[in-house]
Amino acid sequence: MISARALSAAFLALAVSISPAVGHDFQAGSITINHPWSRATPPVTPVAGGYLTLTNDGDIADRLVSISSPLSERVEIHESAVSNGVASMRPVQNGVVIGAGETIEFQPGGMHIMFMxxxxxxxxxxxxxxxxxxxxxxxxxxxxxxxxMGAGPATTNEHDGHEEPAQ
Known part of the structure; x- marks a missing residue:
């Protein structure tokens, strides 16, 4: 028979092992911020990228107007695009609108955050x-x-580990 102490220890171990998956989503009003992540950077680099998913569960559109971090001097939202076979990246002006019921993904090769x-x-x-x-x-x-460094967006199953890239 399992003792109450052993059972309590097992439940505590289980709670600790799953808590990162629960603790890496954030909420601001009707906006859910899912899995903010970045890639490791080389020893000398002028920028770092940031990625996340924003979901608006509300009935009214909202706008991400700015991002700041003590990590960097300044933070910008950028958008990557390919036009006529030429890739370019430019800052997004006036923020990012997240429509009612809409999800916006910030990911490598698309819209992303630049920590300057x-x-x-x-x-x-x-x-x-x-x-x-x-x-x-x-x-x-x-x-x-x-x-x-080579990480990609995490899938739901990888959300709690953060160490494996999506295939």
Whole structure:
């Protein structure tokens, strides 16, 4: 028969093992910020990228107007595009609108966050803070998890580990 102490220890171990999956989504009003992540960077780099998913569960559109982080001198939202076979990247002007019921993905090769002049190289497993400011929902503090240099967006099953790229 299993003792109450052993059973309690087992439940505590289970709770600790699944808590990262629960703790890496953030909420600002009707906006859910899902899995903010970044890639590890080389020793000397002028920028670091940031990725996440924004979902508006409300009935009114909202706008991500700015992002800041103590990691870097400045933070910009950028959009990558390919036109006539030429890839380009440019800052997004006037923020990003998240329509009612809409989901916006910030991902490599598309819309993403640029942390300009980071204070140090990012290492896999590290976490860093940022603040997202929305027009309606206000400001929310989030935490980015640094994945490996070649990492891609995490799938739902990989959400809690942060170490494996999607295939």
């Amino acid at each position: 002049k980071p204070s140090h190289p990012l290492k896999e497993g590290e976490r860093f803070a940022a603040k997202l400011t929305f027009e309606r929902a206000g400001t929310v503090e989030v935490e980015f998890v640094v994945q490996g």
